[in-house]
């Protein structure tokens with residue numbers, strides 16, 4: 128059985144816990160770690176977990192809302208850290224005793240009952256990766272931090288039973304915001320973040336009869352509103368706006384995949 132829970136989502140920090148459970152053993156992977164160590168530990172504790180129980184921390188890219196305390200947590204508790212070589216370089220490849228594992232687009236990482244299949248995305252980071260995760264029977268797609276959705280990304284996530292999908296901003300709110308012009312260009316650009324319409328289009332392309340759970344994530348606190356996200360995604364899903372769940376900065380509840 129596969130399930131996941133956002134522990135933090137948005138520009139102030141991102142972390143998602145994935146659990147695979149085969150009846151006897153449980154595998155836990157933390158995807159991104161973009162909070163302080165006390166906050167991460169408190170949120171893991173809410174899930175009945177301690178840091179030592181993590182089987183791996185997977186960092187999608189070097190932006191601080193994703194890296195947070197990952198290196199300290201990995202070092203302190205001996206948790207293996209996974210990321211791309213580019214992300215490690217962007218972090219300055221610090222000399223340390225961390226259990227570091229490098230992975231690239233197209234490879235498979237097997238951790239207990241969980242298989243992670245990272246793929247690259249268009250984002251303004253050195254070598255960003257997003258994830259397809261499966262326990263062999265169901266699959267989860269994690270897709271945030273990308274400026275547009277190329278066909279190969281849709282191909283990687285085809286057939287997923289659950290999705291955590293970026294719906295970062297509303298284009299009009301971003302255009303009218305107090306952000307400086309360079310930041311508006313960055314966020315709204317082809318290597319920035321998905322707006323609500325782009326998220327809805329991606330969702331439409333990924334719809335199939337076994338996709339049962341879609342959660343919107345990485346919502347901008349300044350340039351989006353949950354009701355705008357729900358309006359856009361509900362159109363693609365053909366459901367009521369209130370039936371579209373979204374992650375708050377404090378995360379979400381558990382979702383079964």
Ligand SMILES: [Zn+2]
Nearest residue numbers: 190192193272
């Ligand atoms: Zn981010």
Ligand SMILES: [Zn+2]
Nearest residue numbers: 188190250272
């Ligand atoms: Zn980013």
